[in-house]
Amino acid sequence: MPELRATTLVDAPLRTVAAALLDARLLARSIRGLGVRIGGGPVLYVGAELAGSVGPVNGTLLVTRADTTGVSAELVGGPLPRFVLITDLLHTGGGTMVVDSVEWTSPGGPFGRLADVVVGRGLALKVLQARASAVSARSRQLVGAKVVVGAAIVRDGLLLAQQRGYPEHQAGCWELPGGRVDPGEDDHTAVVRECDEELGVAVVPGEQVGPDVPLQADHLLRVFRADLVRGEPQALDHRAVRWVGAAELDGLDWLPADRVLLPALHELLEPRD
Structure with missing residues (x-):
């Protein structure tokens, strides 16, 4: 099962960073240029369903966690057996550590090889980097909200x-x-x-x-x-x-x-x- 992880230190309190993560509109805009589409409401909440696509792979992301510990979402009704986005938050002396990870399981056969290319390390890393950048920017906005x-x-x-x-x-x-x-x-x-x-x-x-x-x-x-x-x-x-x-x-x-x-x-x- 492929997995990719990235960490970012954000100079903002944990609750502020958690709030930034809940802003669905900002994060959707931040990764739109990468061939990733996410549609849904203005904020993320447990049970929210976000219509999404990564290149030609379409599906629905179901939000399973949205609180001060972070956000998680998994693909349901799509072609991949498993696709999970996870963001965990950790308070540190220098700010809030944001740990982003993406995990997926590809089916066998030609489509499996295609999925590993489309949802491969290159694109997955770009998605995580875009999320991290968006969360950092939104957190800075919310510090004085x-x-x-x-x-x-x-x-x-x-x-x-x-x-x-x-x-x-x-x-x-x-x-x-x-x-x-x-x-x-x-x-x-x-x-x-x-x-x-x-x-x-x-x-x-x-x-x-x-x-x-x-x-x-x-x-x-x-x-x-x-x-x-x-x-x-x-x-x-x-x-x-x-x-x-x-x-x-x-x-x-x-x-x-x-x-x-x-x-x-x-x-x-x-x-x-």
């Missing part, structure tokens, strides 16, 4: 979600409560204010949940667990609010950025000893 906070409010094993009524292309989709951090605020202060403005409740924010998620070119979504201490949530700025159990999480039509957080939200709803 503005923050949009979100609140993962949990009560009795249920998570509070709210449904957007606008803009038109997002109407009906679900998201966590929150909004932009105002000048002079820290993240926790912004969570408290946004929950008061959007829901009419008082909360106490705690630890961060899941990775930072890239939004616009210079914005990140950062979500914190929050405990409800006063009031009953109301849809003051949204179409509706509801309490959601773990079994319902995946079935809601989440905005892409919030969908990235579903694995972490599932962990948040798991019973604690």
Whole structure:
């Protein structure tokens, strides 16, 4: 089974580099000129399917991991028995080490020989180098990004979600409560204010949940667990609010950025000893 690996040291915090990895649009653009095509949504999340091609080899890449440890995706429904892209992140004293690798298994016969040429070491190395360059550049952009906070409010094993009524292309989709951090605020202060403005409740924010998620070119979504201490949530700025159990999480039509957080939200709803 052929395998190729490349490492890059990025001068940025691990969470920032992890956020850069989740930006599907940037990485797709970075490798387009190499004969590699990837189509999908704006961010990578577990379960996302990306239509892709490497030269004449077509298939669908299924994202199997997307968090602060890195990103993994494997080819499904394509001609190769196995094709896996893996990016692992490691914190070091000098920055974040990005370890990119690609592994594939070629079928036998003439097509197998063709696949080894098309997905060969030369092209694979160029893909990894392009990914590394894109991640480094995007990480530098995100170091000074503005923050949009979100609140993962949990009560009795249920998570509070709210449904957007606008803009038109997002109407009906679900998201966590929150909004932009105002000048002079820290993240926790912004969570408290946004929950008061959007829901009419008082909360106490705690630890961060899941990775930072890239939004616009210079914005990140950062979500914190929050405990409800006063009031009953109301849809003051949204179409509706509801309490959601773990079994319902995946079935809601989440905005892409919030969908990235579903694995972490599932962990948040798991019973604690």
